[in-house]
Amino acid sequence: MKLWRNNLLHLAKIIILSILDALAVWSATILFTEHKYIFLSVLIIVTVIINFIYLSKKTYALRYILPGTFFMILLVVYPIIYTVYVSFTNYGTGNILTKPQVINQIENRYYLPEDTEGFSFEAYKLPDQKEYAVLLKNEEGKLYLAIEEKVTEVTEADSRFVDQDNDGKIDMIGNYEHLDRAQLFKNLSVLQNLEFSLNDNILKMKSISQFSLYRQQYKYVEAEDKIIDLKNNISYFPQEGSFTSPEGEKLMPGYRTYLGWKNYFTLFTDSRVSGPFLRVFIWTFEWAILSVLTTFVLGLFLAILLNDKTLKFRKIYRVILILPYALPAFISVLIWRGLLNTEVGVINQILNTLSLQSIPWLQSVFWSRFALVVINLWLGFPYMMLISLGSLQSISGELYEAASIDGASAWQRFKFITLPLILVSLGPLLISSFAFNFNNFNVIYLFNEGGPPIVGAQTPAGGTDILISYTYRLSFESGRGADFGLASTVSIIIFMITAVITWFNFKYTGALEEVKENV
Amino acid sequence: MYRKQDKKTKIFKHIFIWLVIAFALFPLVWTLSAALNPANTLINQKLIPQNASLTNFKYLFNNTQHPFPIWLWNSVKISFITSFIAVSMTALAAYPFSRFKFRGRRNGLFVILLIQIFPQMLAMVAIYLLFLNIQEVLPAFGLNTHPAIITIYLGGAIGVNTWLMKGYLDTIPTSLEEAAYIDGASKFQAFYRIILPLARPILAVLFVLQFIATYSEYILASIILNSNQKYTLAVGLHLFISDMYSNRWGVFSAAALLGALPIVILFMLVQKYIVHGLIGGAVKG
Known part of the structure; x- marks a missing residue:
């Protein structure tokens, strides 16, 4: 009976440890896919330590102390250390994101150049799905088809085009059905957000009857660690968490960065x-x-x-x-x-x-x-x-x-x-x-x-x-x-x-x- | 004191004490009066309300905009779970410091004490950011969840309490466990079946102290919790009172009395131990 009870306790320990390890493995895969390698390595180290403490005879006393200590380290010691780190940064509203996130965000901004090309268009949609195709015609009459995130130049004789009533207008492209004006308004919010790249520029809807070529406004130059405003030809250099022009103009948002003792001086x-x-x-x-x-x-x-x-x-x-x-x-x-x-x-x-x-x-x-x-x-x-x-x-x-x-x-x-x-x-x-x-x-x-x-x-x-x-x-x-x-x-x-x-x-x-x- | 006191001194003493009692009871009496006053306003409040009724208490339980019963339940639930786990971990942590010989024993408890001297709320920014990050991966433990706030409170579980617990365990003779070992008990069984039942008084006291402290915590709860249904009583009542003070004074008073009741009862139960523990340096939150 006693032996049985001892074994039961041992069994319970093994089961709980296994569950913890399973949780750790599961969390590890998530962290791995999210590229959070620092958290991942901490997780692995902690899991190994926990397993060692509960399986080795030498660390018997630690088994009792570990639960409380675990929470203390995670929620008192680590936050204290992290507080020290944050006090040396500009973390806060306007400087929440990391530098790569901010660069990515700024590089995705576009402007309408003065010499832009306008396109008249017809929109097509897969029935019952939120998939769109856009047939564009530029001022010279060239045709472009934007479909499945790609833009290609096409001719009117394209095999995918179907003109059912022979009125010269294309009624279907493949399985995509033409949207009339009323349907166009219905789908406006999605259509407005469509972006296609064409010759390093971006095709976006400008008005209800027109698409235009937008140009990327900012480009990050990694070698010089600067962002160039391609429209106005100004360089922005990183300065205390914001890309700043020589005139002191800042690109929003800023990113969080190490400031040294600046907060203390302030x-x-x-x-x-x-x-x-x-x-x-x-x-x-x-x-x-x-x-x-x-x-x-x-x-x-x-x-x-x-x-x-x-x-x-x-x-x-x-x-x-x-x-x-x-x-x-x-x-x-x-x-x-x-x-x-x-x-x-x-x-x-x-x-x-x-x-x-x-x-x-x-x-x-x-x-x-x-x-x-x-x-x-x-x-x-x-x-x-x-x-x-x-x-x-x-x-x-x-x-x-x-x-x-x-x-x-x-x-x-x-x-x-x-x-x-x-x-x-x-x-x-x-x-x-x-x-x-x-x-x-x-x-x-x-x-x-x-x-x-x-x-x-x-x-x-x-x-x-x-x-x-x-x-x-x-x-x-x-x-x-x-x-x-x-x-x-x-x-x-x-x-x-x-x-x-x-x-x-x-x-x-x-x-x-x-x-x-x-x- | 060792001379015969004249009557004047005696009367002065009583008068002084009565003045302090008036000071101590003044807010409580007004709150009670307001809670029973159906007029529900601060203006023209009389000390003894005319047509006293329980209208305010009823309103409290039928108010969807400020769900007092939910806040009270949240507070009790969070405090109970936190205290239960915290006391379990404290008992576990204190036991080896009292009984086993192991490396780091001398410094271990000291380091725990030293770390817990710094109030956890000082690191509130870091704790907030930590749970902001956790939320992205594990929403069930992220911001605005009860598991998150309980986990945070557990960070402060071992500390002075471990020290008090160890002191108590030291007074239990080791011969009891030795007898258990002879009967074939494992070390953990000796702890679980022999020592824990004997330590019941200190476990109860630590539980109540932890409960009171958790129940009264405001700052971390206000950072982590941000929806009406998740608030604890402290966060909810503050919001309730900031919204429209003068108009809901009666309802607030009723809420204050009901909210204070569990703590006053618990406090009276362990009063004698708290007074004792005070000398040991524990301060009630």
């Missing part, structure tokens, strides 16, 4: 970008500091009050006071947003009944920042109260007794005993809280989408935007183009700040050593 030196960025940067720090400070002061004060064992109702107080922490933050913020609505919000109505003026909570930079700090105080003080309570309980009562005997006042006891001891034990948590609020996207964005807008800013930076919401708006704000490159650059800056905070936290607390020793 962020810090281009005054139209760096001005708003600096505002956002400074407010992010102010916001994080104010958040930690206000919540900690209120939380600690409440904790000291509740820590008094002689206080009546302290248990009930505690339960009520942690209620704001129990609610999902996104819902609380949206509720506050309603209460603080300038025109119809409850808070302004209360102010009005007290014959005070309405406050523009969502329209003024100062008041929306003020409101945000109050909202975050509401959201965050229970957490600070809870951790302070925990920490207060670990302070020995003897210390206070000794202080009392020495004649210390309540304030002195707080200043010289409670605060220093609490700061030692809660320091790391306060730093974590700082890091958390530094990236507290939900509160900032759900309250006011980072607004009110800064007037005249080149980028979508608002009065209450912090770095993370600024990144979000750079990439995903509808209405403006996305600038993934610049957004990633801001992300990288947040990464570095987070790294510094973390390093400081570890150094301050020795948490690093603790982790390493306990493993």
Whole structure:
């Protein structure tokens, strides 16, 4: 029985591995046909590693760690690395495609030369199919037949032509039937998109009665890496992701390309970008500091009050006071947003009944920042109260007794005993809280989408935007183009700040050593 | 505190606490009142509504333009699946760190912790572009799908939780597994049949914490999901409220209360552990 169960487990493992491998092979063929060789090689390597880990005895422990690690590498590590890459590019609206895609697109543009040749035409269509043939006649009376994507010169005696009623008009070409004027209009949308190449030019429909020879306008010269405008005889050279003429005129669209440190320079030196960025940067720090400070002061004060064992109702107080922490933050913020609505919000109505003026909570930079700090105080003080309570309980009562005997006042006891001891034990948590609020996207964005807008800013930076919401708006704000490159650059800056905070936290607390020793 | 307090100080303490309680309850009471008020507007709202009714709640469930029940279901579904898989992977990952000797054990957990310090949302652009690419090859996992957002959340599954889990597993004596080995159990069977059942309390706590965090996540969900039927509650409610705030205040309040309810219940259930875990450095989202 036991043996059977062991075998069953083994069998299950083999089956799951086989399914994974089958999926991998299937994906590999798709990637191969789509010429995505980098993804293909990654897929092969990963599949081999997975198989090795689950089949080799040496890697037994890794079998347990692999599932979680797999997702971590794919969705945390890889995106971080990719963010670094994107921050060095111009990826974004107007620069989405790769260079070959853009060249291909531009080379497919045509213009109508002044000396163009006009053709009168008759169109033919296979019954019940969207296949067309066009019989063209140029000004000199030469006939051309455009059929199955090829154009050939023909004579009226061509064997495929059928003139059933002998009126001199050809009624059928092979199985293709002639389209009269009404049918022509019906099929206009398809006919307009027909393109045939003839002598390096393109035959396209110009009007309902005419085809014309169009000429390719742009040609890419690989040797010199430039695009020539054949019509105006201008050369466009690649410059920061766009083919640009010597006069500075750009061919749209641009392509995505490596820019080096340009995004970083723009962020810090281009005054139209760096001005708003600096505002956002400074407010992010102010916001994080104010958040930690206000919540900690209120939380600690409440904790000291509740820590008094002689206080009546302290248990009930505690339960009520942690209620704001129990609610999902996104819902609380949206509720506050309603209460603080300038025109119809409850808070302004209360102010009005007290014959005070309405406050523009969502329209003024100062008041929306003020409101945000109050909202975050509401959201965050229970957490600070809870951790302070925990920490207060670990302070020995003897210390206070000794202080009392020495004649210390309540304030002195707080200043010289409670605060220093609490700061030692809660320091790391306060730093974590700082890091958390530094990236507290939900509160900032759900309250006011980072607004009110800064007037005249080149980028979508608002009065209450912090770095993370600024990144979000750079990439995903509808209405403006996305600038993934610049957004990633801001992300990288947040990464570095987070790294510094973390390093400081570890150094301050020795948490690093603790982790390493306990493993 | 160790002197006899005079009456004045005591009264001051109570007054202060009552003021903070008023601050804490103020938004909640107004929301409750608005939800029960059939007038459905912010203007002239009274604290105690006249002819209180459940009109707003009914409207909520019959609104095709803002399908609240679907959003709520999406959120619960996504959070449940994410939490279940995440806790399974956490338990698996924590076990060898607690029990086995292997190369890289000392640094492995540390590296995992270090990586997960950086919030996943910082790489939102890259994640978006990744799924934009996946969409071309595998639309079922592309943008605007629930498998995509669940997969993204699973990226952050192992991390601090693995550390907490390992700490708990360390407290379970190894003699239990040794006994199982003698009875002929394989290593995996010992883990699955002996250790996992014993670790149920920490599994439940981690599940709830993950559930709350996933349920409250906004930024990545808003990037990945872009249709009314696919939204999570966080994305949907934000849209709902941005559309026409003042006109739907009552309905929104009803939605807010119903949406918050599952989390408040879960939070109260594991409150004691969360308070404990806080000291360990876990911050609720």
